[in-house]
Amino acid sequence: xxxxxxxxxxxDCIKKKCPxxxxxxxxxxxxxxxGPVKSCNCKWITKEGMKMKKKMKDLPIMEMEDAKIECExxxxxxxxxxxxxxxxxxxxxxxxxxxxxxxxLVKEC
Numbered sequence: 001x002x003x004x005x006x007x008x009x010x011x012d013c014i015k016k017k018c019p020x021x022x023x024x025x026x027x028x029x030x031x032x033x034x035g036p037v038k039s040c041n042c043k044w045i046t047k048e049g050m051k052m053k054k055k056m057k058d059l060p061i062m063e064m065e066d067a068k069i070e071c072e073x074x075x076x077x078x079x080x081x082x083x084x085x086x087x088x089x090x091x092x093x094x095x096x097x098x099x100x101x102x103x104x105l106v107k108e109c
Contacts, residue, residue: 042109050104052079052096079106
C-alpha cells in the first residue's frame with residue numbers, strides 16, 4: 001500500500017535534513033522508475049485549534065511523526081490534523097475551521 005516505503009529510513013532522513021529521499025528502499029532502482037525523488041525538507045506550520053478539511057480516505061489513524069512522513073510522500077496531502085500526538089490523519093486541504101480539540105500542521109515544501 002505504501003509502495004515499499006520504509007518509515008524508519010524516512011525518519012532518519014528527516015532528522016538529518018537530507019535534501020532528498022526516494023520512495024522504496026531498493027538501491028538498485030533507477031531514478032526513472034515509479035516514484036519520483038521526494039524532497040524531505042518540508043517545513044511544518046502548526047495551527048493550534050484548527051481542524052482541516054478534506055480528510056484523505058483509506059488511510060489509518062497515525063502518530064504525528066508518521067503522519068508527517070506519509071503526508072510528505074503524497075503530493076495531494078496538504079496538511080495533517082491531530083487530536084493528540086498519537087491520533088492524526090492526512091488532509092487534502094490546508095484550510096479548515098477552528099476547533100479547540102484539534103491541532104493542524106500545514107506542509108510547506
